[in-house]
Amino acid sequence: MTAASSEAPPRMRLSVDVALHRGGFALDVAFAIDGPTFLRGPNGAGKSTLLRAILGLEPLDRGRVTLAERTLVDTTRGIDLPPEARNIGWVPQGAALFPHLSALGNVAFAASVADAEAALAQVGALHLAHRSARVLSGGERQRVALARALVRRPSLLLLDEPLSALDPAARAELRALLATTLTALHIPSLVVTHDAGDIAALGGPIIDLDNGRLVAAP
């Protein structure tokens, strides 16, 4: 069920068709997106697993993922790029900052200090640069993790519940930041969320996932 949003010009496009199983859980989905998109579904629907599969962190039973004309994995052709070669920006749930590094150290882990500072500035977190990752608040952690995901100019951005654990003020701020950042990027992105308010504020097509299957896709 490869849904085509046909009118859009063939800019950066993510095309996913994957199947995998972990114990009793099976994931089998196919979709294609070319801009900011929401991924929605109940707990255990397989949202995070789907992100991990796209990232190359979960072995597939079968599948093909292409991103901007580049094949990341194709089980029929024996192609399977490792995570470090896929150029995907990822913010896991809870941000998963490196706790022994500063905010700047986190972003500069895979980039120059100058690029890292620019990325921090882009998300309004330059003033946190020399703060230890351990002492950052929830909203600050999400900003730094977003900078870290953006610093290498990824071809795809995956955000796993970036707004879920935030207080209302931080949530509103980060919503605004995400809205401007995602539309300015011109790359496909998947944002996992449960919140109708987030979807209304950010706007974009929705992929509904339930029990490892697509319920609705753009």
Added chain:
Amino acid sequence: MRPVSRPEQSAAAASPSGRPLRRRERRLALVLGLPLLVLLTVPLVGLVFYAGPSALIAGLAHPATTQALLLSLATSLAALLVVIVLGTPLAWWLARGGRGTGLVETLVDLPVVLPPAVLGLALLLVLGREGMFGKLLGLELAFTPAAVVLVQVVVAAPFFIQSATAAFRALDPEQLAVARTLGARPAKVFMRIALPLARGGLLAGALLAWARALGEFGATLLFAGNFPGTTQTLPIAIYTALEVDPRAAQAMAMVLLVTALVLLLSVRLLGGSARVVR
């Protein structure tokens, strides 16, 4: 996945009737445990009192001690190096879990519970001059300093591997995965994320392993013998000196006691969670 206490458990802990142990019960437990505590500490306090702090100075200055101490330091540090270099990758593999790790962990733990005499005998049978591999390879390993190191590696490795495995297991797999998606190969993820975050546990394990190597006695005596200058480590020198020069034995014992105390305090300062026995 991190263990999360179930709500009903935390609710029980919070209610006044479910308090863990009241003050009187705790005092009773301490009184019941006191004899053991006395037994654990009195011999060592007695040694310090009997030998006196001056024995430590005299012990360090005694020529027989110096020779044994230097041999002990050289062999135990060599053993520690081997344990860290080979034990770290093994601990990393164990920490990832999966098929076969349970069995390997049991094998790794075995030297901790095995009587040293059994270990020394086994090493002689396998690697001694007349042993299985000794004969085959023409090895002259037994009764050399290399034999001392080998024994220390075997007895010390479990302590490092246990602590390092626990430290690696405590890492957040999501952080390691993020590092991969940022373009880092597994080796870089290990060096820049895993090692720094597991450093406390690795250091604590190394100190415990070193202490165990320094104190090794029984298996060394069987497999490496008791030759001053080549295989007579400090614990064996104590055993030897006991009959001819008890003051020297006490002095050397003081040296080892102080070393052990310093090592243990260092382990506690490094995080306190590392225990000699899991």
